[in-house]
Amino acid sequence: VSRATEYVSAGPEETRALGERLGAALERGDVVLLEGELGGGATTFVQGVARGLGFVGSVSSKSFVLLGEYRGRVTLYHADLYRLENPDQVTDLALEEVCAGGALVVEWPEHGRDALPPEDLLIRFDAMGETHRRLRITAGSERGTALAAAVAAGHAPQPQR
Numbered sequence: 001v002s003r004a005t006e007y008v009s010a011g012p013e014e015t016r017a018l019g020e021r022l023g024a025a026l027e028r029g030d031v032v033l034l035e036g037e038l039g040g041g042a043t044t045f046v047q048g049v050a051r052g053l054g055f056v057g058s059v060s061s062k063s064f065v066l067l068g069e070y071r072g073r074v075t076l077y078h079a080d081l082y083r084l085e086n087p088d089q090v091t092d093l094a095l096e097e098v099c100a101g102g103a104l105v106v107e108w109p110e111h112g113r114d115a116l117p118p119e120d121l122l123i124r125f126d127a128m129g130e131t132h133r134r135l136r137i138t139a140g141s142e143r144g145t146a147l148a149a150a151v152a153a154g155h156a157p158q159p160q161r
């Protein structure tokens, strides 16, 4: 529906800061999918999301954790489907029910596409050398448009290529 908003992050802390803006705006029921190559910065972004939600502590980057739970102003559910071996495992996670109790952020959504709730936001991460990452944010719903605007607030988006 909407066009992608593009950001270029110059380092991990800048990526966390973008995540923090999103985290500050997230509510129960919101669904955010993060896709891109390994090392693209998705987990780093989730660390910022947790911080923006008021969670104090560390976000696991261990890919064998299928579903992390971080309690802040709103509970953040962080699903990482990288190590998923069998699509049934996504079904078992019952993510549709999970997101009713908090905000859901999913890494490697392509490993469980059919068992995921529809997304409000899709964020694509691409590496640009060692220190830079491009983030492309696309809204998938009206709610997603509002969330994308919250991320954009105070941050000048890079021009569209």
Ligand SMILES: Nc1ncnc2c1ncn2[C@@H]1O[C@H](COP(=O)(O)OP(=O)(O)O)[C@@H](O)[C@H]1O
Pocket: 009, 010, 011, 012, 013, 014, 015, 036, 037, 038, 039, 040, 041, 042, 043, 044, 045, 061, 107, 125, 130, 131, 132, 133
């Ligand atoms: N601008 C940046 N944003 C995020 N991570 C970056 C950036 N520049 C370098 N990095 C490094 O890239 C890696 C990203 O890892 P991670 O967040 O686990 O990615 P993913 O979850 O997408 O596999 C980290 O080692 C981080 O330090």
Ligand SMILES: [Mg+2]
Pocket: 042, 043, 080, 107
């Ligand atoms: Mg990751």
